[in-house]
Amino acid sequence: MSAAERTGDVTSVLPEPAQDERSEFGDSAMLGFQFLLAVVVLFMWQGASGRLVDDFFVSNPIDVFRRLYTWTANGSIFQHIAATIYETIAGFMIGASMGVLLGIWLGMSRFYSRLLNPFLWALNALPKVALAPLFVLWFGLGLESKIALAAILTLFIVFINTYQGIKDVDEDLLDTVRLMKATRGQLLRKVILPSSVAWIFTGFKVALPNALIGAVIGEMIASSYGLGYLVQLSGAQFDTAGVFAVLFVIGILAVILNQLIEMAHSRLDHWRVLNR
Amino acid sequence: MSMIELASISKTFRQKGEPVEAVRNLSLSIGEGEIVAVIGPSGCGKSTLLNMISGLYRPTTGRVEYRGERVTAVNTSVGYMTQKDNLLPWRNVRDNVSLPLEIQGVPKAQRERAAEELIRRVGLDGFEEKLPSELSGGMRKRVGLARMLLARPETLLLDEPFGALDAQLKLAMHQLLLSIKEEYGQTVLFVTHDLVEAITLSTKVVICSRRPGTIRYSRDVDLPFPRDVLNVRFTEQFGEIYNDIWEQLRQEYKEDRL
Numbered sequence: 001m002s003a004a005e006r007t008g009d010v011t012s013v014l015p016e017p018a019q020d021e022r023s024e025f026g027d028s029a030m031l032g033f034q035f036l037l038a039v040v041v042l043f044m045w046q047g048a049s050g051r052l053v054d055d056f057f058v059s060n061p062i063d064v065f066r067r068l069y070t071w072t073a074n075g076s077i078f079q080h081i082a083a084t085i086y087e088t089i090a091g092f093m094i095g096a097s098m099g100v101l102l103g104i105w106l107g108m109s110r111f112y113s114r115l116l117n118p119f120l121w122a123l124n125a126l127p128k129v130a131l132a133p134l135f136v137l138w139f140g141l142g143l144e145s146k147i148a149l150a151a152i153l154t155l156f157i158v159f160i161n162t163y164q165g166i167k168d169v170d171e172d173l174l175d176t177v178r179l180m181k182a183t184r185g186q187l188l189r190k191v192i193l194p195s196s197v198a199w200i201f202t203g204f205k206v207a208l209p210n211a212l213i214g215a216v217i218g219e220m221i222a223s224s225y226g227l228g229y230l231v232q233l234s235g236a237q238f239d240t241a242g243v244f245a246v247l248f249v250i251g252i253l254a255v256i257l258n259q260l261i262e263m264a265h266s267r268l269d270h271w272r273v274l275n276r
Numbered sequence: 277m278s279m280i281e282l283a284s285i286s287k288t289f290r291q292k293g294e295p296v297e298a299v300r301n302l303s304l305s306i307g308e309g310e311i312v313a314v315i316g317p318s319g320c321g322k323s324t325l326l327n328m329i330s331g332l333y334r335p336t337t338g339r340v341e342y343r344g345e346r347v348t349a350v351n352t353s354v355g356y357m358t359q360k361d362n363l364l365p366w367r368n369v370r371d372n373v374s375l376p377l378e379i380q381g382v383p384k385a386q387r388e389r390a391a392e393e394l395i396r397r398v399g400l401d402g403f404e405e406k407l408p409s410e411l412s413g414g415m416r417k418r419v420g421l422a423r424m425l426l427a428r429p430e431t432l433l434l435d436e437p438f439g440a441l442d443a444q445l446k447l448a449m450h451q452l453l454l455s456i457k458e459e460y461g462q463t464v465l466f467v468t469h470d471l472v473e474a475i476t477l478s479t480k481v482v483i484c485s486r487r488p489g490t491i492r493y494s495r496d497v498d499l500p501f502p503r504d505v506l507n508v509r510f511t512e513q514f515g516e517i518y519n520d521i522w523e524q525l526r527q528e529y530k531e532d533r534l
Contacts, residue, residue, distance in 0.1 A: 175332050176362040180376040180427060181352040190375070194366050 059240035067245040081249065083226040087143055087215035088257070091150020092208055099155045099207075100200060103162025104188070107196075113163075124160070128153050129214070132221045146218030146226065150211040157207040158200070165199025166192055201265055208257050216250060227253075279431060279463045280306040280329055285338030286488070287324050298324045299335075300488035306480075311457065311464040313474035313481045315521075317529060321489030322467040323359065326433045329465065330356045342431075355429030359436050361416040363408040369395060369419050370404040376427035394422040397452060399445070413440040421449070425456060434466035438473065450477055450505040458502065471525065475517055476505055483524055493524040 025033070042061045049060035071077035106113040106120075132149055139145040169192050177191050219228025227246050234242030287299040298321035306312050314322050327333040328340050331351035340347040342354075363372045370391050371378075377387035395401055398418040408416055417440050424432065437453075438446045454477065457464060468474050474481050475497055483493040497517055499508060508514055 170362075172358065172360055172362050173364060175350075176356070176358070177375070177379070178350050179330060179332075179352060179354065179356050180379045182379045186379055190379070191364065194364070 056238070057240060059244050063241040064244045064248065067241045068248065071245065077230075077249065080225055080227050080230050081253070083143065084212070084215050084219065084228065084250075085253065087146040087218065087226065088150055088208075088212045090143075091147040091214060092154050092211035094147065095151035095154025095211065096158045096204060096207060098151070099158025099203065100162050102155070102159045103166060103200075104192075106159075107163045107166025108184075108188070108192070120159075124156050128156070129217050132218055135218070136222050141222050141224075146215050146223070146228075149218040150214035153210040153214040154207040157210060158203040161199050161203025161206070162196065165196025168199065169195045197268070201268065205258075205261050205265070208261050209254055212250070212254055212257060278305045279308045279310070279343060280304070280465065281339075281341040281344075282325075282329075283339045283341070285328065285335035285340060287321065287328065287333065288336045297488035299328075300490050301338075302490045304482065304491060304494075306463060306465060308463055309461050310480060311478045312466070313478035314465065314467045314484055315469065315471060315474050315481060315525065316484030316489070316492075317486045318469075320484045320486050322484055323435050325484075325489070326356065326358075326435055326465065326467065330354050330433055353429060354431040354433050355424040355427055356433045357420050357424045357435060357437050359439075361408070361413075361420045363416055363419055363423075365408050368405050368407055369400060369411070372408065372419055373423045373426055375423060380427075390426060391422070394426050395419075398422045399448065414442065414445060417441065418445075418449070421452075428460065429462065431463045432465070434464065436467055436469065439469070446473070447505050453477060454501075454503060454505065471518065471521060472509055475499075475514060475521070476503065476508055481517075481521055483521070483528060485528060492528055493521070495521060 045058070046061050049055050049058050068077075106116065129149065131152060132145070135145040135148045135152075139148050173191055173195070174187060177187060182190065215226070216228035216231070219226035220232045221228075223229040227250050231243055231246040231250075234240075234246060282302055282304040284301050284303050285299060286297065286301055289296045289298055302321075302325070304312075314325065316322060324333065328335050329342070329347070329351065331340075331347045331349055334348075342351055364375070367375070370388060373395055374387040374391035377390060382390075392401075392404065395404060398421055400415060400418055400422070403411065403415065408419065411419065417437065421437060438449050441449060450473070453464070456462075464477075466477070471481075478497050480494065480496050482491055484490070485492045495517070499511070499513060499517075509518075
């Protein structure tokens with residue numbers, strides 16, 4: 001065993017920007033290709049619309065962007081975006097914290113996890129969006145029912161990941177730390193949580209787009225604001241350009257949210273390696 | 277008074293529904309300050325033995341006593357170095373070693389100083405900031421050793437502690453173990469496959485039979501302390517002990533083959 005040899009592979013362990021060596025193109029070149037692809041698709045759409053397919057059904061990019069421009073110029077879109085973002089984030093926060101707590105509790109308690117297991121599976125199998133009418137009854141037509149829908153979608157995903165993460169903790173590590181006279185709280189803080197952080201975070205990553213879905217669907221069912229309402233309204237008025245415009249905004253929102261959580265992830269990774 | 281008392285213990289596991297008897301009717305008494313080496317074929321329940329003394333497993337029948345009291349929960353008076361290194365992968369060497377003191381609530385500066393001292397003694401200075409994944413198997417073992425020693429347990433349980441080390445490092449670790457034992461007077465029970473190591477370090481060697489494990493032979497090693505871990509093996513007395521134990525071991529392995 002040579003120390004120099006071992007330290008040699010240290011660099012490969014440290015996080016470095018993902019650079020696939022097999023790929024011949026760099027990140028900026030790929031960005032260029034992606035832009036190009038988008039432009040080609042838009043041109044084909046524009047070309048096909050009104051010629052190959054009825055404009056009524058597919059609208060066309062120019063109309064869609066005109067609609068976006070109008071909404072942005074008169075500012076009407078912003079209150080809808082703000083409402084959707086607010087419901088998504090609030091629902092996500094509530095659902096994620098409840099999911100983590102539930103996951104920790106059941107992950108650490110054999111009795112309750114066995115007791116609740118069939119019920120949780122049954123609840124999880126329910127299409128959560130089918131709860132929307134119930135939530136409207138319980139929480140009213142306001143923001144609360146949408147937040148509840150976003151939260152319930154988040155909760156199950158985060159719960160299942162947290163639970164798995166805690167079940168995945170190495171029993172031997174726990175025994176080792178138990179022998180050091182660790183209390184249950186110390187086991188949780190020093191072994192269980194750090195070891196399940198990656199699982200929990202994966203849960204967050206999957207859950208956030210679902211929180212957005214929950215918010216939008218909630219708005220579609222009963223609301224007078226939000227992007228879900230707007231897409232519903234545009235559809236009801238046979239305004240295809242409006243529908244596409246809202247879809248475009250929702251897409252952008254999803255990309256931004258995903259970007260945010262990626263940033264938080266790399267932050268956390270960094271912190272975990274440096275401060276633990 | 278004996279420190280560790282195993283009174284006719286047996287341990288049966290269920291493996292895929294099949295009962296597997298790891299240890300049968302084993303009795304062993306270890307006095308305070310003794311260094312006992314357990315040697316024997318693979319899978320003879322040596323690790324199971326340590327797990328029972330540390331209270332991680334309960335025997336199926338029989339009693340495990342520690343300082344005259346029955347072990348019914350995790351025995352926190354022992355330091356246990358398992359075969360697997362069991363380091364926390366997200367903590368660097370310093371934070372892994374200082375974990376026992378962190379759990380006892382020792383202030384950061386103080387526990388880090390103590391940890392660094394032990395890291396130096398196991399020859400890992402300069403590696404404090406490395407994560408376990410960046411170390412070799414032998415280095416991880418030494419981190420585990422340092423971590424165990426830091427808590428100053430009164431009894432050390434070591435499961436093949438020096439197996440992954442090269443010959444030179446092994447000698448250095450033998451020396452370290454004996455000098456720490458001389459300083460603090462711990463009781464030590466260790467499992468090994470290496471007869472020279474067993475005799476060099478111990479005051480008593482115990483031969484474990486193949487599964488279901490029980491004690492076949494036990495012999496005191498009355499070589500004087502302090503021992504020179506390199507040269508003690510060349511003494512006449514060592515040779516005698518070695519031949520005697522080897523003869524017993526040979527029979528055990530011969531039966532194994534039949």
